[in-house]
Every structure is written in C-alpha cells, then in structure tokens.
Amino acid sequence: MDSQRYSEAPPQRASDDAWFRALPQRMIAAWNRGDGAAFAAGFSEQADFVAFEGTHLEGRGEIAAFHQRVFDGEAKGSRLSGGPKFVRLLRPDVAVLHSVVSVTLPGAAHPTPSRDSMQLFIGTKTAGEWRAEALLNARRLTMEQQLFADGFESLSAPQKQQVRDLVQALQARPAGRH
Numbered sequence: 001m002d003s004q005r006y007s008e009a010p011p012q013r014a015s016d017d018a019w020f021r022a023l024p025q026r027m028i029a030a031w032n033r034g035d036g037a038a039f040a041a042g043f044s045e046q047a048d049f050v051a052f053e054g055t056h057l058e059g060r061g062e063i064a065a066f067h068q069r070v071f072d073g074e075a076k077g078s079r080l081s082g083g084p085k086f087v088r089l090l091r092p093d094v095a096v097l098h099s100v101v102s103v104t105l106p107g108a109a110h111p112t113p114s115r116d117s118m119q120l121f122i123g124t125k126t127a128g129e130w131r132a133e134a135l136l137n138a139r140r141l142t143m144e145q146q147l148f149a150d151g152f153e154s155l156s157a158p159q160k161q162q163v164r165d166l167v168q169a170l171q172a173r174p175a176g177r178h
Contacts, residue, residue, distance in 0.1 A: 013089060013092075016087075016089060016092075016095065016125065016130065017087050017089070019130045020084065020087040020095055020097045020121070020123060020130070021083075021084045021087060021097075023042045023084075023097065023099075023121065023123075023132060024082065024084050024097070024101070024119070025083055025084075026038070026041070026042060027039055027042065027080075028080045028081065028082060028101065031067075031071070031075075031078075031079075031080045032079050032080060034068075034071035034072070034076065035068075035071070036063075036064040036065065036066075036067040036068025036069075036070075036071060037064045037068070039063070039064065039067045039071075040060045040063040040064035040067065041060075042131065042132050043060045043063055043131060043132045043133075043135075044060065044124070044131035044132065044133050045059055045060050045061075046058070046059055046133075047059060047060055047063065047131070047132055047133050047134060047135070048133070048134045048135075049062075049063045049066075049134070049135045049137075050134075050135070050137065051066075051137055052117055052137045052138060052139050076106065077105075077106030077107075078103055078104065078106055079103070079104045080101045080102070080103060080104075081101065081102050081104070081111065082099060082100045082101035082102055083099060083100070084097060084098070084099045085098040085099060085100060085118075092125070093124055093125040093126070094123070094124055094125075095122075095123045095124075095125075095130075096120065096121065096122060096123075097119075097120070097121040097123065097132075098118065098119070098120055098121075099118070099121070100116070100117065100118045100119070100140070101116070101117050101118075101119070102115065102116050103115035103116070103117075114139075114141075115139075116139065116140040117137050117138060117139055117140060118137075118138055118140050119135055119136065119137050120136045120138075121134065121135050122135075
C-alpha cells in the first residue's frame with residue numbers, strides 16, 4: 001500500500017488534503033454555535049462516532065441528535081479550539097486525519113486541560129465526495145492524571161465522596177488561601 005504523510009499535499013491531492021484539514025475547523029465552528037446538524041454534516045449517513053467517554057453513535061442523524069442534546073445541556077456555552085495535526089492518504093479514496101481540541105468552559109477565560117481531546121478520523125471518497133466514516137475521540141491525559149484516576153477508582157464509595165467533598169471545599173476557597 002502506497003501511503004504518504006503530507007505536510008504539503010501534491011497538486012492532484014491538494015483538494016483532498018484541504019477537505020480533511022477543514023473538517024475539524026467546521027466541527028469546531030458548529031460546536032461553538034451549538035449546532036448539532038452542522039457538527040455532523042461532514043459524516044456519512046452510516047458513520048461511527050465514539051465519544052470521549054465511550055458512547056458509540058451510529059449514523060449522521062444520531063451524531064447530530066446526540067451533540068444537539070450536549071450543546072443544549074452540559075456543554076452549553078462551552079467553546080472549542082484546535083485543529084488538524086496531520087492528514088494521511090492511505091489510498092486515493094481513503095484517508096486518516098488526526099486532530100486535537102481544547103475546551104473552554106462557560107465563564108472561563110482559558111481552556112481546561114483535563115478536557116483536552118484528540119480525534120482520529122477515517123474518511124472515504126465516493127463519487128468524488130469525501131465523508132468521515134469514523135471518528136474516535138479520546139481525552140489527552142498526563143501520566144499524573146491517569147495515576148490519580150487509577151487511585152481514585154481504588155477507593156471505596158465513602159472515600160470517593162470524601163475526595164469529591166475535599167475538591168469542592170478547595171474550589172470554594174479564595175485563590176491564594178491554602
């Protein structure tokens with residue numbers, strides 16, 4: 001299989017590369033508008049989307065509906081930033097895209113690092129048109145964050161509640177008072 005990484009696409013593949021590089025930017029813009037249909041527009045009708053917490057969505061309609069619920073609920077007012085890292089054409093009609101995003105929560109001035117994600121897309125070109133067939137969205141964690149999560153999971157239910165209570169108490173303190 002003749003595959004090649006592109007930082008600059010050859011002229012005959014420049015439009016393919018450009019379509020994939022623009023896909024995460026269109027999705028970010030749709031997220032920031034809270035538009036589930038626009039967020040899902042680049043996916044095929046039968047696409048698979050695995051969200052960061054493991055939810056498996058099947059098809060553009062389900063991707064759009066799920067994200068509209070997220071935009072109207074827990075993610076309302078959040079903003080994404082980020083973009084593509086690389087596009088790799090595996091064949092003239094199959095490509096892989098890796099992108100990253102950061103999330104700025106409502107009322108925050110800067111992204112929240114614990115919400116940073118990376119995505120891996122698979123796309124196919126049919127009848128001259130590209131569509132994303134699959135996306136895997138995963139959180140980017142430091143080893144310290146992973147070890148903390150592992151330790152937290154080893155606690156009993158009452159101990160976990162003590163940790164949650166401690167975090168809430170620390171968050172309620174004015175900055176600089178520890």
